[in-house]
């Protein structure tokens with residue numbers, strides 16, 4: 001571990017990269033981290049360690065629909081970490097209430113979600129009963145799904161999902177726009 005202010009190399013030997021500063025022909029660490037030397041580029045930098053933090057409401061996640069019940073879906077999820085951080089979760093299963101599928105009333109899950117779909121979701125709340133996700137916002141929803149007839153991957157076409165293999169049309173709560 002390198003500490004801020006520690007001498008790394010002379011600026012004749014190396015070019016200072018991220019996490020370094022130069023003073024009077026010498027390169028020093030600007031941050032605490034691990035020294036990374038690239039001999040070919042003749043550069044030296046200091047990589048800051050990954051910050052580990054607990055999962056929190058508002059975090060994004062990719063989630064697989066594991067099971068669908070009357071009013072709640074069981075999801076297996078993976079939080080989306082930003083650069084330089086890692087999100088730790090004590091459990092990778094979460095619930096999606098039918099009220100969090102879209103704004104307004106939803107009668108049946110199967111009109112919007114099927115087992116095996118992958119969704120882009122956001123953590124709505126974390127309670128003692130479990131982690132709850134939402135896909136109600138327009139940028140959230142199904143990003144990957146398979147044809148119920150032939151298992152080929154469905155492609156979004158307008159407001160429906162179409163199977164390129166057999167032409168089957170299915171409905172999903174689709175995620176609008178770019179995936180993160």
Ligand SMILES: [Zn+2]
Nearest residue numbers: 147150163166
């Ligand atoms: Zn098909």
